[in-house]
Amino acid sequence: MLNPIPALVSRFTFFDQKSKSSNNNKIRAKKQTKGMKRIVLLTFLIFSANLVIGQVTRGEAKRDEVKGVVVDENNKPIPYVNIWLANGNLATTAEADGSFVLEIKTQEQELLFSALGYESKALKASETSRVVLISIAIPLSEIVVGKPKESQQKELGYY
Numbered sequence: 001m002l003n004p005i006p007a008l009v010s011r012f013t014f015f016d017q018k019s020k021s022s023n024n025n026k027i028r029a030k031k032q033t034k035g036m037k038r039i040v041l042l043t044f045l046i047f048s049a050n051l052v053i054g055q056v057t058r059g060e061a062k063r064d065e066v067k068g069v070v071v072d073e074n075n076k077p078i079p080y081v082n083i084w085l086a087n088g089n090l091a092t093t094a095e096a097d098g099s100f101v102l103e104i105k106t107q108e109q110e111l112l113f114s115a116l117g118y119e120s121k122a123l124k125a126s127e128t129s130r131v132v133l134i135s136i137a138i139p140l141s142e143i144v145v146g147k148p149k150e151s152q153q154k155e156l157g158y159y
Contacts, residue, residue, distance in 0.1 A: 063103045063104065063105060064103070064104055064105070064106065064107055064125070065101060065102070065103050065104075066100075066101070066102045066103075066104055066107075066111070066125045066128055067099070067100070067101050067129070068099070068100055068128040068129045068130060068131055069097075069098045069099050069100075069129075069130055069131070070083075070094050070098045070100065070113060070115070070131045070133060071098055071130065071131070071132055071133075072118070072132070072133060072134070072135055073132060073134055073135065077096075077097050077098025077099075078094065078098050078115055078118065078133060079094060079095070079096045079097070079098060080093055080094055080095075080096070080115070081093065081094040081098070081100070081113055081114065081115040081118075081133070082112075082113070082114045082115065083100055083102060083111055083112070083113055083114075084111070084112055085104065085109055085110070085111060085112075086109070086110035086111065086112055086122060087110075088109070090102070090103075090104070102125075104125050106125070107124070107125045107126040108124060108125070108126070109124070109125050110122055110123065110124055110125070111123055111124075111125055111128055113131055113133060115133060117135055117136065117138075118133040118134065118135050118136065119133060119134050119135075119136055121133060
């Protein structure tokens, strides 16, 4: 005859071990959430420190604002003139009415003005309230109107 007691003990130990493992899982989950909270807090602190350090090291550089209008020799505004710092990477484009606004460090910086069909001009920022660009005529040597003959197509690049 089989002894029923070891079977009962093994069943109880099985359930007992199951409850222990679920308790261990709960404890493990609590530790993981604490760890995640620490990681999130640490990430937030590092990000905040970078913002503060960036503000302190960069500082608030005072910038001057240059406003002006670009016109031709007949006092008509020139739209969409390219304007940029001579030794910098800051640039802007004039509006349709020829007006422009550019933030620069000092009024002594040199600005370059360029537009298609006009001479380029370099001026100090303090002298740019009204910029006059002179139009230039580009002489054309030859103008072809219509379709060229077949013998001329290969010479001109038509296929």
